[in-house]
Amino acid sequence: MPRLGFMLVVLAATTSVAASPPPLVEAEQVASMGSPFAVVREHVTADIYHYQFDIRVGSTPNARVRIHRVVRELAPWRPRPTAHAVMLLHGDFANFVTNFVPTLGHPASSVSGLAPYLVARGIDTWGVDRRWTLPGADGDISDLGEMGVAQELGDISVALAFARATRGVTDGDAGRIVLGGFSHGAQLTYAYAAADGRHVSAIAALDVYYDIAPEDADLRALACANAAAGxxxxxxxxxxxxxxxxxxxGELARSSPDAPSPLFPSYTNRGVLLTLAGLTWWLAPYTPLYHLSAPLLDAEGNVSELRESSEDDVSAWFASAPPHQSMRETAELDEIWCGTSPRPSLANIRVPLFYLGAAGGFGDRGLYSTTRVSSSDVTTLVVRRFGPERVAEDFGHGDLLYAADAPTLAWKPLATWLLRH
Incomplete structure (x- = not known):
């Protein structure tokens, strides 16, 4: 691939002791650049920096693979070598930054982020954005209809190859790395490992299912109905x-929380935020009591506050969402759950697997998928506060990334597993 070769030459130059780094660009300028390669570097905390690489892979408006690297530096443009690496795939209404380095989001979150946490513990952390995250609110979305699972798996392969080749230059280690993902990013993690997996040494799935258990026929029926609607x-x-x-x-909850909501007039703006986060199953019952953030429920079953993640951080997560998302991807991911389209079999997965669930998210229903792989090295952990009778208030899907106790309950076990794989 001539372009990949060119990119690696550029990258090698940027990490050379003697070389000068390429001109930096602002993130919002990248979309309009005609160059096949652009780099953004920004400070995260202490000696940890975030790199963003935009690689043009076609002629359509959003034919770019946006790759991220969060890494400790020895000096500007000189990553500190590590023996461990992971690539993380983001979930819906998010990108790599807003899910895993939310202090760099717009608006910024106070949550330190899973990626810097892993980096501080010696794990080189990478990511790739799905293409629908790239156009702005008024951006060109004429190619949005092409953005489906096959394209995403191809982009993941490009990103993994790029990460491995880059680590060969900067770390002296071009070996396979762990692929991990959150939510639908975890569904894509399963799909990539089952379909290809050539670059992957192990996988980590954060709170999702890929195969739906036979006893959950109602959840499969929901996925089929959603796929048909898509x-x-x-x-x-x-x-x-x-x-x-x-x-x-998210924006209204931050700017005028007590004002009546234009979205749902019987609620305040704060009430809408709390309901979307704490009673998510009203709109998206991926499990019977699925919620993004653990709620504190009053006597009427309404959300009075959030238990685990702060309202400020949840509103920042919502408000920083990319404006567009692919309808084709939505339909195709539902079809994987429904089982109506050809899909890679989990039986093809033989690498180690770590499943990290949230009791109030996909939780225990994500365990069935872990029994479908061929790997003999499977580790599972479902983060929970309460027994099954209080699942409606338990640790939520997004709490794995944004809760105050996420570093102890979720990130530490994941880091421990990564350092062993």
Missing amino acids: RDALAEGVTDSSNSLFITA
């Missing part, structure tokens, strides 16, 4: 599964 929308020319609900809810 296909109908595509047939009518709808390619954008907009994130405007989350963005507006």
Whole structure:
């Protein structure tokens, strides 16, 4: 691949002791650049820096693979070599930064972030954004309809190859690395490992299922109905599964929390945030009581506050969402759950697997998928506060990334496992 060779020459130059780094660009300038390669470098904390690489892979408006690296530096542009590496795939209404380095988001979150946590413990942390995260609110989305699972698996392969080759230059280690993901990013992690997996030494799935257990026929029926609705929308020319609900809810909860909501007039803006976060199953019952953030429920079953993640951090997560999301991806991921389209079999996975669930998210229902792989090295952990009778209030899906106790309950076990794999 000529372009990849060119990119590695550029990258080698940027990490050479004697070389000068390439000109830095602002993140919002990258989208308009005609160059096949662009780099953004920004400080995270202490000696930890975030690099963003934009690699053009085609002629359509958003044909770019955006790769991230969070790493400790010995000096500017000189990463500290490590023996361990992971690539993390983000979830819905998010990108790598807003899920894993949220202090760099817009608006910024106070949560330190999973990526810097792992980096501080000797784990070189990479990521790749799905292409629907790239266009702004008024950006060109004429290629949004092409953004499906096959394209995403191809981009993941490019990103993993880039990470391995780069680590060969900067760390002297071009070996396979761990692929991990959160939510639908974890579903893609399973799919990549099952379909290809050539660059992967192990996988870590954070709170999702890939195969739905036979006893959960109702969840499969929901996925089938959602897949059919998505296909109908595509047939009518709808390619954008907009994130405007989350963005507006987050922004209004931050700017005027006590004002009546224009989204749901019977609620305040704060009430909408709390309901979307704590009673998510009203709109997205991936499990019967699925929620993004653990709620404190009053006598009427309404959310009075959030137990684990702060309202400020949850509203920042929502408000920083990319404006667009691919309807094709949404339909195809639902089809994987439904089982109506050809899909890579989990039986193809023979590398070690770590499943980290949240009791109030996909939780225990994500365990069935771990029994479907061929690997003999499977570790599972479901973070929970309460027994099954209080699952409605238990640790939520997004609490794995944003809760005050996430570093102790979720990130530490993941880091421990990564350092062993």
